Amino acid sequence: MANILVVDDELGIRDLLSEILNDEGHSVDLAENATQARNARQDNVYDLVLLDIWMPDTDGVSLLKEWATAGMLTMPVIMMSGHATIDTAVEATRIGAFSFLEKPITMQKLLKAVEQGLSRSTASAQAQSASAAAPASQPGARPPGTLPQNGLSGTLHAATVLTAEVDQGPMSHQGFDLDRPLREARDGFEKAYFEFHLAREGGSMTRVAEKTGLERTHLYRKLRQLGVDLGRNKRG
Numbered sequence: 001m002a003n004i005l006v007v008d009d010e011l012g013i014r015d016l017l018s019e020i021l022n023d024e025g026h027s028v029d030l031a032e033n034a035t036q037a038r039n040a041r042q043d044n045v046y047d048l049v050l051l052d053i054w055m056p057d058t059d060g061v062s063l064l065k066e067w068a069t070a071g072m073l074t075m076p077v078i079m080m081s082g083h084a085t086i087d088t089a090v091e092a093t094r095i096g097a098f099s100f101l102e103k104p105i106t107m108q109k110l111l112k113a114v115e116q117g118l119s120r121s122t123a124s125a126q127a128q129s130a131s132a133a134a135p136a137s138q139p140g141a142r143p144p145g146t147l148p149q150n151g152l153s154g155t156l157h158a159a160t161v162l163t164a165e166v167d168q169g170p171m172s173h174q175g176f177d178l179d180r181p182l183r184e185a186r187d188g189f190e191k192a193y194f195e196f197h198l199a200r201e202g203g204s205m206t207r208v209a210e211k212t213g214l215e216r217t218h219l220y221r222k223l224r225q226l227g228v229d230l231g232r233n234k235r236g
Contacts, residue, residue, distance in 0.1 A: 001202070002026045002047040002118050007037040007063075008080065009055045013103075017050060020107055021114070023230075025203035034058035041067065046075050048117045050101075053081035053088060061092050068096045076117035080105065111206060191226040198228070 004026050006017045011032070018028045029044065031037040034057050041049075053060040060079060067073040079092045082103030089100045098117050101109060194212070201207040209216045223230060 002121075003029070003044065004114070005029045005031065005037065005040055005044070005046045005049045007031045007034070007049065007055070007060070008052040009033055010052075013052075013080075013105075017105075017110070020110060023205045024111065024114075026114075034060075034063045037063060038066075041072060047121045048075055048114060049077045050114075051077050051079055051097075053079055053084050053092070061088060061095065064092060064095050064097060076120050078113050078117055187226060190222075191228055194223055194226065194228055198230075203230070 004021055006014055006021070006028060007030075008014050008017070009032050014030045014032065018030060021028045029040050029046075031040050033055050037049075037051070040046075051060045051064065060081075064073070064077060064079070067077075073096045076098035077096070079089070079097045079100045080103060081088070081100075084100070084102075092100065098120065099113050101113055194208070197208045197211050201211065205216060205219065209219050212219065214222065
């Protein structure tokens with residue numbers, strides 16, 4: 001899960017971006033102007049910022065320059081605008097913006113830009129952590145602040161799912177009651193199937209749709225029909 005700040009003076013755009021990013025498992029803060037954005041950045045550390053260029057109090061490029069001058073531009077910033085010129089986009093990039101999205105923003109372009117920005121943020125954080133830990137590192141020791149990887153072991157085999165309890169942390173499912181009517185048993189299996197993929201993909205609806213071969217809208221309807229708790233499967 002990433003911490004993302006969305007800065008835009010249009011309520012509809014803030015709500016839309018927040019809904020999409022929340023569905024992807026991210027934690028999202030909202031600001032409707034530069035003043036709120038300043039306060040949010042002062043109080044929080046973000047992995048990514050989506051910043052509108054044209055705002056009523058201070059434009060996004062000026063705010064970006066403030067953060068860069070104050071040494072607060074420590075996260076990728078994606079600029080957004082429906083009326084920006086090429087010169088404006090070039091200026092924002094020169095100051096330190098990661099990329100630029102032209103409105104209206106499609107979900108595909110948004111998710112791709114966010115994924116690329118977060119990949120850069122992660123790589124930068126890992127490089128800084130490795131650099132800080134290098135002088136004091138000991139042979140065989142883990143860098144400070146890191147945890148051993150605890151990946152999911154194996155896959156759910158049909159026989160195991162149907163006859164025994166599967167203990168895999170957030171993907172634990174009890175064996176199914178085969179005495180139930182076929183429709184109920186099938187719904188139970190499908191619910192367990194989708195919960196498994198949601199947990200494995202950290203709540204990312206995009207990746208679950210890709211893994212299961214379903215279109216996102218159909219996937220949403222299916223999960224609601226089965227009573228899958230989407231909030232419980234968010235990345236956290």
